[in-house]
Amino acid sequence: MIKKIKNKFKxxxxxxxxxxxxxxxxxxxxxxxLIAIIVSLLFRFTPEELAIVLLFxxxxxxxxxxxxxxxxxxxxxxxxxxxxxKHIKDMAAAGVLIASVFALFVGIMFVIRxxxxxxx
Numbered sequence: 249m250i251k252k253i254k255n256k257f258k259x260x261x262x263x264x265x266x267x268x269x270x271x272x273x274x275x276x277x278x279x280x281x282l283i284a285i286i287v288s289l290l291f292r293f294t295p296e297e298l299a300i301v302l303l304f305x306x307x308x309x310x311x312x313x314x315x316x317x318x319x320x321x322x323x324x325x326x327x328x329x330x331x332x333x334k335h336i337k338d339m340a341a342a343g344v345l346i347a348s349v350f351a352l353f354v355g356i357m358f359v360i361r362x363x364x365x366x367x368x
Contacts, residue, residue, distance in 0.1 A: 263313070264313075271316050273315070273344075277309050277312045277344075278309070280305075281305040284301050284305055284355060285301070285302075285305070287359065288358075291359055291363075292362070293358055293362070301351075301355065301358070304351035304355075307347050307351075308344065308347050308351060311343050311347055312344050314340065315341055315343065318336065319337050319340065322336055322337055
């Protein structure tokens with residue numbers, strides 16, 4: 249039982265590293281995560297704000313890994329892109345985009361609040 253659990257973490261770790269090494273979209277999301285954390289620290293976000301930023305970062309990274317996995321599966325199933333495959337890949341990418349846009353809006357709101365709060 250413990251060996252099975254250990255193997256699951258090992259496989260997940262390998263997937264994490266593989267994504268960082270070989271997927272440019274995942275690399276970009278990790279860079280954005282790092283930037284978000286640095287901005288949070290520079291503007292001295294509250295613990296609650298930082299928790300929200302980290303939740304969004306985790307959500308977006310998880311969605312990006314899922315999106316990349318879907319794209320790879322679809323490429324294996326149909327190397328010649330069909331209309332259906334294109335729609336599947338586009339919708340998976342849209343999930344990442346939606347979460348990213350909302351995260352950006354929340355981050356901007358937090359930064360503005362700290363800038364305005366610092367002026368008062």
